[in-house]
Amino acid sequence: MSDPLAIVQEFCDLMVKRDPEPLRKFLTADSVYQNCGMTASVGVEAILQNLAAQFTMFPVSYEYVMKSIAANGNSVLTERLDMIDTPTGVQGVPVMGTFVIEDGKIRRWHDYWDTALPMKMMTGVDVSDLVPINY
Numbered sequence: 001m002s003d004p005l006a007i008v009q010e011f012c013d014l015m016v017k018r019d020p021e022p023l024r025k026f027l028t029a030d031s032v033y034q035n036c037g038m039t040a041s042v043g044v045e046a047i048l049q050n051l052a053a054q055f056t057m058f059p060v061s062y063e064y065v066m067k068s069i070a071a072n073g074n075s076v077l078t079e080r081l082d083m084i085d086t087p088t089g090v091q092g093v094p095v096m097g098t099f100v101i102e103d104g105k106i107r108r109w110h111d112y113w114d115t116a117l118p119m120k121m122m123t124g125v126d127v128s129d130l131v132p133i134n135y
Contacts, residue, residue, distance in 0.1 A: 004101040005071040008078065011099075011106065015082075016063040018055040020048040026106050033109045047109075060085035065092060074101045082113075086121040093118055094131055 011026045024044060033047045034040035041050040055062055061083050068079040076099040081092025093113055100108040120127050 002104045004074050004076050004099070005069060007101055007104065007106070008071075008076040008099045009066065009069060012064040012066060012078065012080065018059070018062045020051040020055065023051065024048060028102055028105045028107045031106055031109065035111045035113070035115070037115055058084045061090045064095075075099070076101065084118060084121065087124045088121075091121050091127070092131065093121070 007026065011023060014022050027044045027047060029044060030042070031044060031047055032040050032042050033050060041047045063083040064078075065081040065083060066078060067081060068077075070077050078095075078097040078099070080095045080097060082095050083090050083092050094117075095111050095113040097109065097111045099106055114130070117127060117130060120130070
């Protein structure tokens with residue numbers, strides 16, 4: 001598969017399985033994954049370890065619900081709700097992601113989101129006024 005948009009969509013769709021191994025084939029050997037404001041994971045093994053930790057943190061629900069996706073050449077922009085299990089039920093964290101595809105694989109993946117929002121969700125704070133309306 002060489003269509004950048006299709007590659008990113010399939011990669012994001014696999015998050016619901018909460019298993020990092022099927023994601024390996026989507027990443028270049030020197031891929032970079034970074035949640036902006038946090039330390040980057042560099043290389044396939046580091047990225048898979050990072051994702052495994054996230055899946056462990058949210059064992060009941062972990063899914064990317066795509067709201068918008070657009071491609072310009074090898075760059076793909078996503079607007080997603082990253083679904084996590086919280087004490088008040090499954091909720092979506094609004095995330096904007098940038099993926100850069102190189103030779104049919106993800107070379108760079110940067111996510112942008114409010115890092116305080118999941119903690120508020122996990123402590124039962126009503127965040128309904130903090131997420132986009134009509135999502």
